[in-house]
Amino acid sequence: MSTLPAGFRAAGVAAGIKSSGAKDLALLVNDGPNYFGTAVFTSNQVVAAPVTWSQEAVRDREIRAVLLNSGGANACTGPDGFLDTHRSAEKVGELLSISASDVGVCSTGLIGVRLPMEKVMAGIETASKSLAQENLKDLAEAIMTTDSKPKISHAETSGTHFAGVAKGAGMLAPSLATMLSVVMTDAQVDPGNAEQIFRNVCDKTFNRIDSDGCTSTNDTVFFLASGASGVQLSNEELESALTKICSDLASQLIADAEGHSKIVSITTINAKSERDAVEIGRACARNNLLKCALHGEDPNWGRILAAIGTTNAVIDP
Known part of the structure; x- marks a missing residue:
């Protein structure tokens, strides 16, 4: 299934940011009638220009x-990098024909290098002419x-459709992972409740995966709702659907x-x-000696206890 929820269109194009010629710029548009949007961002103190911009936008x-791009993180690029995001x-x-303040921006790729803005701007124009509800795979x-x-x-x-895309393979550690993700629905949602529910879901899904203990400068997960289905979900239904999507994406990552x-x-x-x-779980996931034991398929359970003992958790050794 490669169709976006009702009310959404997307495009994914090769703008030339990547030297490989692969797709590297995506545009996702919410045509309404509702335009709810919220996001969860990296906990890294060093944040990329798109994160700073999107934090204000939501x-x-x-x-x-x-707007999303790969092939360049636009992180640690100073005032010029933020100006590039603004542009x-x-x-x-x-x-x-919308306000720039209603546009979220996400970037991923090499840190410390500015984006080739001529290619980005041309890519945005190309993407805007290619928008379609069937382009979910291109977006991903x-x-x-x-x-x-x-x-x-x-x-x-309950008559509503949720869809999500994500990227991430390295720097996978809360929060969130090296990851960009967008989750969309055509359900009608209460903005205040939906924002809190989404944060709680992210905390128990994306923020529970860990591969290398490294937290990216660009992590962003957006949640958008168009309301195009005309169906108002209960808080329980919304949480269940979001948990299903986010858990699945986290597992794929x-x-x-x-x-x-x-x-x-x-x-x-039995934790307190x-x-x-x-x-405790995080300490075990990041313990290199324990990882070595798991990789070697060696049942050295003492390393589990040693990892637990490094935490501030209340334990009975």
């Missing part, structure tokens, strides 16, 4: 378009970097992690609190 919970959002706004492909395959997920509930030979699920039981449980 303040009013209205996003009408998201690209203005270009999208001009072509779609255009944001790939070292990914071996596009990550796409769907869910349906970790399954495509760079250099992996094993996929391990860690469950902490959820915070302790997460801290």
